[in-house]
Amino acid sequence: MSTTTPEQIQNRVVEALASFGPDESQITRDATFEALDIDSLDLVELAQIVEDEYGIVLKGEDMKELKTVGDVIDLIASRAS
Amino acid sequence: MRHNVVITGLGAVTPLGVGASTLHERWAQGTCGIVDGAGTVTEYEPSEHLSVKEARRLDRFSQFALVAAAEAIAQAGWNGGAGDHPYDPMRIGCIVATGIGGINTVETQHDVMRDKGARMVSPLGIPAYMPNAAAAAVSMKHGLRGQMYGIVSACASGGHAIGSALRMIQYGDADAAVVGGSEATLTEFGFACFNSMQALSESGISRPFDLRRDGFVMGEGAGMLVLEEESAARARGAEILGSVVGYGSTSDAFHLTAPEPTGVPASRAIELALADADVATDGLDYVNAHGTSTQLNDAAETAALKRALGEEQAKRVPISSTKSAIGHLLGAAGAVEAVATIQTLRTRVIAPTLGYEVPDPELDLDYVPGEARPLVLGNGRPPVAVSNSFAFGGHNVALVFRGPEAA
Numbered sequence: 386m387s388t389t390t391p392e393q394i395q396n397r398v399v400e401a402l403a404s405f406g407p408d409e410s411q412i413t414r415d416a417t418f419e420a421l422d423i424d425s426l427d428l429v430e431l432a433q434i435v436e437d438e439y440g441i442v443l444k445g446e447d448m449k450e451l452k453t454v455g456d457v458i459d460l461i462a463s464r465a466s
Numbered sequence: 467m468r469h470n471v472v473i474t475g476l477g478a479v480t481p482l483g484v485g486a487s488t489l490h491e492r493w494a495q496g497t498c499g500i501v502d503g504a505g506t507v508t509e510y511e512p513s514e515h516l517s518v519k520e521a522r523r524l525d526r527f528s529q530f531a532l533v534a535a536a537e538a539i540a541q542a543g544w545n546g547g548a549g550d551h552p553y554d555p556m557r558i559g560c561i562v563a564t565g566i567g568g569i570n571t572v573e574t575q576h577d578v579m580r581d582k583g584a585r586m587v588s589p590l591g592i593p594a595y596m597p598n599a600a601a602a603a604v605s606m607k608h609g610l611r612g613q614m615y616g617i618v619s620a621c622a623s624g625g626h627a628i629g630s631a632l633r634m635i636q637y638g639d640a641d642a643a644v645v646g647g648s649e650a651t652l653t654e655f656g657f658a659c660f661n662s663m664q665a666l667s668e669s670g671i672s673r674p675f676d677l678r679r680d681g682f683v684m685g686e687g688a689g690m691l692v693l694e695e696e697s698a699a700r701a702r703g704a705e706i707l708g709s710v711v712g713y714g715s716t717s718d719a720f721h722l723t724a725p726e727p728t729g730v731p732a733s734r735a736i737e738l739a740l741a742d743a744d745v746a747t748d749g750l751d752y753v754n755a756h757g758t759s760t761q762l763n764d765a766a767e768t769a770a771l772k773r774a775l776g777e778e779q780a781k782r783v784p785i786s787s788t789k790s791a792i793g794h795l796l797g798a799a800g801a802v803e804a805v806a807t808i809q810t811l812r813t814r815v816i817a818p819t820l821g822y823e824v825p826d827p828e829l830d831l832d833y834v835p836g837e838a839r840p841l842v843l844g845n846g847r848p849p850v851a852v853s854n855s856f857a858f859g860g861h862n863v864a865l866v867f868r869g870p871e872a873a
Binding site for chain 1: 517518519522582585586588589590593
């Protein structure tokens with residue numbers, strides 16, 4: 386896990402979110418999930434990708450407070466370090 | 467007093483292409499959509515019809531329903547936008563039948579569970595494979611907020627859906643309904659299950675009523691209709707494509723998969739539908755048969771038609787099977803065949819039972835061999851047709867449709 390950089394995490398999160406529907410250009414750190422039409426089902430899928438690829442388990446309560454793309458990137462990065 | 471119900475929109479996604487008129491035109495031309503023993507929808511590309519999000523969240527069976535519904539709603543002139551309908555959205559019903567539901571999703575997610583563990587199963591699994599997913603998708607896409615549900619009765623599902631929507635509007639519970647059926651079961655597991663039953667054709671040829679028939683050919687697709695209360699549809703100047711005038715349904719209570727051989731329960735469904743429509747047997751111009759190409763169905767259906775119509779009328783009325791051109795669409799069959807039947811009444815062209823060449827001496831009705839023929843009317847009245855649907859489990863449905871005054 387120590388080899389995962391924040392940039393790699395950011396790129397992977399953006400890639401995953403883009404595959405859920407929103408245009409990649411809209412997926413900035415400040416973009417809210419609401420604005421991107423990313424709902425709770427999408428966030429569970431994102432958590433599964435993170436668990437599968439980084440071994441980091443994100444629970445429902447971890448995800449509940451997340452509002453923006455930056456929030457989720459920071460959470461994953463903090464768990465990865 | 468019950469309300470009259472007219473048809474103002476049709477949509478279809480079938481092995482013959484995307485579009486309701488495409489289905490009937492190509493069938494009438496003698497085109498068969500069956501390749502290598504399967505009626506696969508090959509002219510549908512999700513990205514041409516759906517957003518990334520829709521395509522990801524919808525099983526193939528729901529996608530077909532959405533595309534067929536959009537065609538039907540556009541033809542009805544509803545503009546298609548949520549909140550942009552000619553009726554109170556709470557008074558527009560939506561029923562989408564399926565026999566199986568989202569089996570593609572079940573198989574894919576089951577693989578995920580075996581490969582990566584239960585924790586990795588997608589949260590979109592259930593909402594994609596639940597049998598009501600197609601109805602939910604159509605309702606959500608178009609903002610239809612009246613009664614909305616799926617209907618499950620195997621290969622009679624599509625027929626039951628239309629019958630239920632008919633009653634909904636006749637009774638006054640809705641002003642309009644978007645209704646049909648959808649199926650996408652051409653998967654490894656789907657074929658394995660039907661093969662084990664020895665239900666599928668070994669030759670890979672769907673030739674209903676032919677002596678050489680050896681089972682059905684599985685197909686996929688969807689058919690959707692927009693139904694409206696007649697006076698409201700006329701008041702808004704809608705083009706009337708035809709009417710749903712009769713519905714009858716019974717059960718065999720006989721065997722899990724085999725039809726009741728005398729055809730008594732099936733014939734009763736036809737009799738009930740004709741009585742519901744107030745149509746006499748000599749007023750029937752066409753039968754769109756269930757005609758699966760199995761030994762048992764085609765014999766039992768022939769017996770049922772003779773019993774319901776009487777020998778003389780049963781031998782007079784032309785009977786053809788859409789399954790000869792697209793295979794058996796299971797829970798979508800009744801809806802797709804309703805679309806084909808209405809196109810028959812609108813165009814007054816009866817498409818043939820493709821592949822029917824060697825008559826079975828036991829089956830002696832007019833199955834429209836060879837080529838399409840004109841639908842001939844006795845006295846200038848609008849044409850009337852019956853469409854049958856029968857199913858594993860013993861479900862029998864007959865629907866009666868009346869075409870427009872002029873072709």
